[in-house]
Amino acid sequence: MKSSIETLFLVIPGLFSAGAFAVEEDFWDRSYQQCFQSADVVVEGRVIGYEKVGYNGNEKFGYSHYLISIEVLKSIKGFEGSNLKYHVWYEGKKHDIEGNSLFCLCANDKGEYGDPEGFGRLSLGTSYQSYLAKRAAGKIKPIDEQGKYYVPYCGA
Structure with a gap:
């Protein structure tokens, strides 16, 4: 028979990992909702090619500019x-x-597409599937545009 101390050591890590999982799930739900709510274009797609347009920086720090071609699987x-x-x-x-x-x-007004912050590419994995199920069930609410979690993808 396990002592109450042994049981405590088994239960406490489970509580912390469940809490961490909930925080991670909230992060991904917010990330997907932010995309759906504020991006101009949202598509599921597959990269079919890319071209490095340039690099702005030095040996230690800089940014690479790419033009990426995607096949749209679902608009x-x-x-x-x-x-x-898109750029x-x-x-x-x-x-x-x-x-x-x-x-x-x-x-943009020229008919070009871009991901200006480099964060507009999200996984189609289990977090996305979970988000879609919650969204379909009405469990995902729009992000408050005045709240701390609202960071628009595209400028006004």
């Missing part, structure tokens, strides 16, 4: 078509750009 908001290109700036010189993602992009 969610603001875009109709099968392919699009992105990532810190550093080399990047892994391949794969499928949720793309949260901004449109």
Whole structure:
């Protein structure tokens, strides 16, 4: 039979990990909601090519500018078509750009798309699937545009 001290050592880590999981889940729910709520264009897509346009910086610090081509697998908001290109700036010189993602992009008056902060590419994994299920069930509320968690993807 386990003592109450042994039981306590088994229960406490579980409580902390459940709390950490809830915080992480809240983070991803907010990230996906921020995308859906404030990006001009939201698509599920697959990178089919990219071109490094340039690098602005020195040996220690700088940003790489890419023009990324994606095949649109599912258009969610603001875009109709099968392919699009967008501009992105990532810190550093080399990047892994391949794969499928949720793309949260901004449109400009020239008809170009961009991810100005470099955070507009989110996973299509389990956190996304969980977010979609909660959204469909009405458990995701819009982020308060005056609140501390609102950081618009695109400028006004």
